[in-house]
Amino acid sequence: MEEGPSNGGMLYHEVQESKLCAVHCVNTVLQGPFFSEFDLAALASDLDRKERQMLLEGHGGGDTVPIDSEESHNVSMDGDFSIQVLEKALEVWDLQVIPLNCPVAEPAQIDPQLENAFICHLQDHWFCIRKVDTEWYNFDSLYAAPEHLSKFYLSAYLDTLKGFGWSIFLVRGNFPKECPISSSEALNGFGQWLSPEDAQRITKSCNSTQATPHRTNPQQPSDPTQFAGEAERLSDMEEKDLNAAIAASLLDSASVAAGLLNSAAAGSGSQVPQDSNQ
Template structure:
């Protein structure tokens, strides 16, 4: 079902404020600042009262700590339950139906033609995917502007969300056609954009993200090169120190060798002198031995009568 032009062709988008993504989600479904956080908080309070009345206003064991905890429809941080979003959209005769419902079997295969809006939820985040003036946009409040989605990409995107554990609801009914656009958004964080302006903002932010990623990669590479240069410098310094150490050690060995040579020469000189002294002593002994070892000389005694002349 095609939707006619609305709001003069403008897109209404709200940028994330605190944890008010449920507020942003409801307003982008309606394409205008229809609800504030106070409005949703009042709806949450009404739901709490109705639930307490159903429970009899008394804490029962099977009810756990529901009454003791206060509200199960809004957290202290401002996150709202699906029941609150349903109540808000019911004010505009819109129905919230899980996309997994058997009644929406055809919408699973042809969502771009059969549906006009989806709300997606995972953990503490809500966002809206909405068809405005025949074109699909992702109104995620974490984005600076609505992101255009082609019909082909819409199917793939919904499938990827389901595969990632997101719960998806489709919105049925007649959406508001026109919103009284004030000079400033009542919520304080909404903005009206022409599709071309939204495209420029998205492209600019994507370019900045790519540039930022490139800068980070460049910084990481510079740090890697600097680390390598430091390692090379340290290696060169270490090699230089080792060369210097080896040179000093060789010089000491040379001196030591010279000392050993001098010592050896000195020892050889002493040994030579000792040998010469030994030879001299042996010679002297040799010259003296004949006198001490020869036969005693016969002395002629002229007075000996046995000796004849």
């Protein structure tokens, strides 16, 4: 399969702004600030218009349609976008979004290392897992920097996400090869370019100075992404043992994480400058 863009060895990452995680997710899949919230809003509006047209046609072309037909099913009032909007945005770049549980995605279930990108969704949060220059990274916008995922851990990590109810989508197609850094930085105010070394340094700094999980949404279940760093250090274990370690870690810490998340959401002074609605 085609390798992702190199961008001179740099990683493109966007840090959470409001509830724009869908924007951040799309841009990190593309590895560049290609879309703004206004672009996705326009796509959502077009989808809504087409859906309303279909409703009208389904009612014999009359002027009366169900009372909730004027409500958008593709973007919420606070900026959360549907998977259909993400699909339309990535179609612009000849990329296809495929549910991981579809038969056509079976090879990715068996060996995800052969792919280039995955989109993950739970409740109102989106994030991207992306291969850049043969290495895998978690580009969650609630993280200060992309978090490296070893090839050994990737499969177990995806399985853990699925076990916690996350919907996972495979992204295939012709990914952009380059995003000129000098001319693209001004397209939005969310993104930053980081070397793998800088990303690793930032991640280690956050892990060493924060005892609380990255996420601050009390509605989210205990988040398996907080254990990625620990699993990296266990990469010399057999996969069976690693899966058991992840499961045990999640089980033992569930009640503690829930208390920390509720405390953070109540304004306990979390150091992570992230939106508590995500």
